[in-house]
Amino acid sequence: MKILVLLLAAIFPSAAVIAQVAEAKPTPQLYSEQTVRNMREIQRASGLSSYAYDQTRYLSYNIGPRLSGSSQAAKAVEYVANEMRKLGLDVRLQKCLVPHWVRGEERGELVEFSGMAPGTVQRVVLTALGGSVATPAEGITAEVVVVSSFEELAELGREKIQGKIVLFNFKFDSEMQSSGFGGAAYGQAVQFRFGGAIAAARFGAVASLNRSAGGSQNRLAHTGSMGYVEGVTKIPGAAVSYEDAETIASLATAGKVKIHLTLTPQTLPDVESYNVIGDLKGTERPNEIVIVSGHLDSWDLGQGAIDDASGVAVSMSVAKMLKDLKIKPKRTIRVIAWMNEENGGRGSAAYEKEESANIANHFAAIEADLGASHPLGILFTGKPEIQAFLAPISQALLPQGAWQTQLQAGGVGADTAPLTRAGVPTFAPWFNQQTYFNYHHTAADTFDKIDPRQMRELGGVVAVLAYGLANLEQPLPR
Amino acid sequence: MKILVLLLAAIFPSAAVIAQVAEAKPTPQLYSEQTVRNMREIQRASGLSSYAYDQTRYLSYNIGPRLSGSSQAAKAVEYVANEMRKLGLDVRLQKCLVPHWVRGEERGELVEFSGMAPGTVQRVVLTALGGSVATPAEGITAEVVVVSSFEELAELGREKIQGKIVLFNFKFDSEMQSSGFGGAAYGQAVQFRFGGAIAAARFGAVASLNRSAGGSQNRLAHTGSMGYVEGVTKIPGAAVSYEDAETIASLATAGKVKIHLTLTPQTLPDVESYNVIGDLKGTERPNEIVIVSGHLDSWDLGQGAIDDASGVAVSMSVAKMLKDLKIKPKRTIRVIAWMNEENGGRGSAAYEKEESANIANHFAAIEADLGASHPLGILFTGKPEIQAFLAPISQALLPQGAWQTQLQAGGVGADTAPLTRAGVPTFAPWFNQQTYFNYHHTAADTFDKIDPRQMRELGGVVAVLAYGLANLEQPLPR
Numbered sequence: 019m020k021i022l023v024l025l026l027a028a029i030f031p032s033a034a035v036i037a038q039v040a041e042a043k044p045t046p047q048l049y050s051e052q053t054v055r056n057m058r059e060i061q062r063a064s065g066l067s068s069y070a071y072d073q074t075r076y077l078s079y080n081i082g083p084r085l086s087g088s089s090q091a092a093k094a095v096e097y098v099a100n101e102m103r104k105l106g107l108d109v110r111l112q113k114c115l116v117p118h119w120v121r122g123e124e125r126g127e128l129v130e131f132s133g134m135a136p137g138t139v140q141r142v143v144l145t146a147l148g149g150s151v152a153t154p155a156e157g158i159t160a161e162v163v164v165v166s167s168f169e170e171l172a173e174l175g176r177e178k179i180q181g182k183i184v185l186f187n188f189k190f191d192s193e194m195q196s197s198g199f200g201g202a203a204y205g206q207a208v209q210f211r212f213g214g215a216i217a218a219a220r221f222g223a224v225a226s227l228n229r230s231a232g233g234s235q236n237r238l239a240h241t242g243s244m245g246y247v248e249g250v251t252k253i254p255g256a257a258v259s260y261e262d263a264e265t266i267a268s269l270a271t272a273g274k275v276k277i278h279l280t281l282t283p284q285t286l287p288d289v290e291s292y293n294v295i296g297d298l299k300g301t302e303r304p305n306e307i308v309i310v311s312g313h314l315d316s317w318d319l320g321q322g323a324i325d326d327a328s329g330v331a332v333s334m335s336v337a338k339m340l341k342d343l344k345i346k347p348k349r350t351i352r353v354i355a356w357m358n359e360e361n362g363g364r365g366s367a368a369y370e371k372e373e374s375a376n377i378a379n380h381f382a383a384i385e386a387d388l389g390a391s392h393p394l395g396i397l398f399t400g401k402p403e404i405q406a407f408l409a410p411i412s413q414a415l416l417p418q419g420a421w422q423t424q425l426q427a428g429g430v431g432a433d434t435a436p437l438t439r440a441g442v443p444t445f446a447p448w449f450n451q452q453t454y455f456n457y458h459h460t461a462a463d464t465f466d467k468i469d470p471r472q473m474r475e476l477g478g479v480v481a482v483l484a485y486g487l488a489n490l491e492q493p494l495p496r
Numbered sequence: 497m498k499i500l501v502l503l504l505a506a507i508f509p510s511a512a513v514i515a516q517v518a519e520a521k522p523t524p525q526l527y528s529e530q531t532v533r534n535m536r537e538i539q540r541a542s543g544l545s546s547y548a549y550d551q552t553r554y555l556s557y558n559i560g561p562r563l564s565g566s567s568q569a570a571k572a573v574e575y576v577a578n579e580m581r582k583l584g585l586d587v588r589l590q591k592c593l594v595p596h597w598v599r600g601e602e603r604g605e606l607v608e609f610s611g612m613a614p615g616t617v618q619r620v621v622l623t624a625l626g627g628s629v630a631t632p633a634e635g636i637t638a639e640v641v642v643v644s645s646f647e648e649l650a651e652l653g654r655e656k657i658q659g660k661i662v663l664f665n666f667k668f669d670s671e672m673q674s675s676g677f678g679g680a681a682y683g684q685a686v687q688f689r690f691g692g693a694i695a696a697a698r699f700g701a702v703a704s705l706n707r708s709a710g711g712s713q714n715r716l717a718h719t720g721s722m723g724y725v726e727g728v729t730k731i732p733g734a735a736v737s738y739e740d741a742e743t744i745a746s747l748a749t750a751g752k753v754k755i756h757l758t759l760t761p762q763t764l765p766d767v768e769s770y771n772v773i774g775d776l777k778g779t780e781r782p783n784e785i786v787i788v789s790g791h792l793d794s795w796d797l798g799q800g801a802i803d804d805a806s807g808v809a810v811s812m813s814v815a816k817m818l819k820d821l822k823i824k825p826k827r828t829i830r831v832i833a834w835m836n837e838e839n840g841g842r843g844s845a846a847y848e849k850e851e852s853a854n855i856a857n858h859f860a861a862i863e864a865d866l867g868a869s870h871p872l873g874i875l876f877t878g879k880p881e882i883q884a885f886l887a888p889i890s891q892a893l894l895p896q897g898a899w900q901t902q903l904q905a906g907g908v909g910a911d912t913a914p915l916t917r918a919g920v921p922t923f924a925p926w927f928n929q930q931t932y933f934n935y936h937h938t939a940a941d942t943f944d945k946i947d948p949r950q951m952r953e954l955g956g957v958v959a960v961l962a963y964g965l966a967n968l969e970q971p972l973p974r
Contacts, residue, residue, distance in 0.1 A: 137567030
């Protein structure tokens with residue numbers, strides 16, 4: 019049998035991992051036998067729980083989009099705090115001041131191109147990027163210069179860019195995504211969303227457009243945050259849909275293309291908002307904390323279902339499952355619904371500040387913010403030695419196929435990033451990301467994108483991981 | 497070999513057709529040997545032609561959406577007539593008066609539902625149906641009543657419907673579509689788009705919404721034409737996206753849902769427009785006509801690429817291929833770019849009227865208006881005996897796999913329907929329709945949805961079919 023496994027391992031790298039999981043015995047020094055039994059029981063129970071699915075539905079449908087500063091974000095804080103109290107958690111609201119950016123009108127249309135008929139309306143589907151300044155109310159009309167990199171922009175220089183609108187036409191790599199590397203495809207595209215307006219303004223551009231950093235091929239623009247820096251003129255920034263980037267780029271090869279762009283967002287004064295924090299006290303080491311979290315705010319275009327109602331809901335479901343099973347963790351499990359992940363990170367900054375003296379007591383932190391599709395296992399950031407500590411957890415997740423673990427050097431969550439920097443081991447569910455970025459930050463991030471079975475699978479991963487970490491018999495390497 | 501074929505035929509019905517195609521010898525009484533050789537040559541040449549693809553691009557990008565009555569529709573008439581002249585066709589414009597409906601603002605939002613936070617904005621993505629009357633400028637606010645059939649509406653009756661907005665929540669069957677029956681899925685859903693406002697108004701509704709009759713699951717609403725009848729109040733009609741239908745239906749199970757609906761379309765006076773008709777004179781029977789056609793008008797939300805720039809372009813490409821190959825048809829091949837297929841059918845009605853005395857000379861008519869995806873073969877309406885006449889055409893299309901033929905009793909094209917009714921055999925390319933209705937009548941009907949290889953395949957089917965029919969040595973049964 020062992021020879022067969024080794025043979026398989028030689029052929030299929032993944033077989034080596036199967037062998038590793040199959041042979042990893044729960045060693046008493048890592049997890050007690052009772053903990054191992056409980057992990058199995060939690061995994062089995064997760065397959066029957068609709069709690070996370072139902073909470074995701076409520077946040078998506080009954081509350082809806084929850085952009086920081088909105089009345090809906092405030093309602094979500096109130097709702098989640100109340101639901102956490104129903105679960106018997108010790109709940110507090112942690113104050114933070116969040117940006118209050120309000121999307122206004124957003125319109126684009128082509129007003130000049132080769133062969134255009136008088137009276138033609140060729141609409142450009144676009145959406146303002148979060149934090150963008152407005153155009154004048156009557157809009158801007160300017161020629162579009164199409165580039166696909168910052169280098170190309172620099173080569174054109176001020177002479178060619180001054181007074182123009184730059185379109186960063188970097189293609190989101192859908193094949194990279196469908197090969198399972200959605201995050202990589204997003205990572206290489208998002209730099210133009212975040213940094214485009216800064217780069218274009220340095221050469222005198224009057225606005226910056228980016229081809230959407232996402233995989234929609236359904237005339238939807240992907241919003242998201244953008245940056246400005248001191249000393250560089252703030253110019254408006256918007257994302258155009260895949261289709262409109264294709265259209266503009268094609269027309270631009272045949273001659274001048276002019277666009278009329280109107281964006282009327284407003285940045286209002288900061289608003290007081292909150293992280294919602296609910297503690298399930300540990301029985302043996304109550305001062306040591308395992309965070310399990312998602313973010314409560316969302317972009318305004320959709321319902322914020324996969325980004326990230328599902329992450330909040332599944333974090334709450336950990337407490338619900340343990341309560342229903344009457345299983346108590348040894349360390350404190352702290353459920354957090356973070357505020358303002360999308361456009362400021364003020365919630366995680368407030369947490370970092372308040373807990374700065376208490377970081378050593380943060381045993382581990384989990385954030386679920388990469389979708390709600392089929393989970394493959396667990397991502398982590400920290401010492402490579404952590405992988406061995408996860409083997410018994412992987413074994414409990416084997417029945418649902420979510421046993422793979424992977425070290426990701428750069429961090430696994432935006433809200434847990436300050437903790438990562440402070441040396442706390444951080445974790446995230448590892449998803450099949452073959453479609454996540456098709457909906458991410460668009461109007462189509464809606465509750466129907468959540469599959470009930472996959473949501474239950476996610477519940478299994480997060481609950482087993484959180485409970486397992488909370489009951490580890492040894493400290494994690496850090 | 498024959499036994500094997502018969503065995504296969506017993507197991508796989510399609511094998512019977514392969515056997516039939518494989519054994520169909522070009523019989524002199526149907527097609528001359530030269531015609532058969534030419535069909536093969538046309539099929540081979542179609543694999544190298546980018547003409548139809550390039551024309552589709554121009555119509556989609558450089559002209560754009562071409563709703564009847566718009567300046568872009570007028571530009572398209574001028575452009576296509578000119579391109580047909582370049583091909584050496586005898587071109588005329590056939591006048592028709594077309595509706596001039598102009599989409600205005602369209603906005604929906606939920607203003608009341610269970611658990612709603614004060615100040616909540618839950619947007620409803622919707623689009624006015626073609627021909628809809630407007631709401632008052634300030635919109636309508638009313639409760640939504642969700643039904644999934646006309647029967648359910650009737651059971652509720654006037655007491656429950658009076659003053660309300662009806663949502664016909666009939667699901668477009670995406671699994672039916674992905675199984676290859678997109679047209680069937682569309683057919684069963686579209687009755688609520690077309691007839692919803694009439695039915696709802698009979699019970700006193702103030703507006704009618706239909707769940708989009710199409711497969712988008714990307715927060716896009718599918719527009720399309722709607723009906724009104726004399727004696728029933730005209731109420732506004734709009735399609736909501738899949739996601740919004742799901743949201744409203746879910747919220748409605750928990751309590752009252754009110755929506756604020758604003759639609760400001762206008763119906764302006766009719767506009768003079770044209771079918772574009774280009775004749776390639778036949779060498780032996782010039783008075784007998786084989787029509788090859790698509791429609792030039794489109795809905796306004798997208799670029800009208802797959803519906804139906806591709807159909808016009810591929811029809812033009814028949815003349816282009818024959819010209820390049822120096823192959824002359826025996827009957828006249830008449831290329832038609834129809835006007836106003838989408839919201840009135842005024843172009844085909846004008847043709848029917850003008851040609852009423854000449855119907856007997858219409859040998860056959862082809863319309864390509866079911867997309868531009870991989871063609872499987874040929875659909876036809878007429879006597880079942882026609883199938884045998886198609887066998888040599890199928891044989892020429894065998895190298896590209898498009899050899900299947902199917903009788904479709906109800907007609908194969910909207911613009912050729914009057915000819916079908918007059919007894920003219922009518923034909924259409926038969927497509928894989930697994931995705932067509934995901935984009936149909938939405939903003940995402942854009943040029944990028946056209947695959948160059950599939951467009952060449954379509955060119956092969958339409959050119960071989962048109963040429964074959966024009967050179968048939970016998971009349972088709974009718």
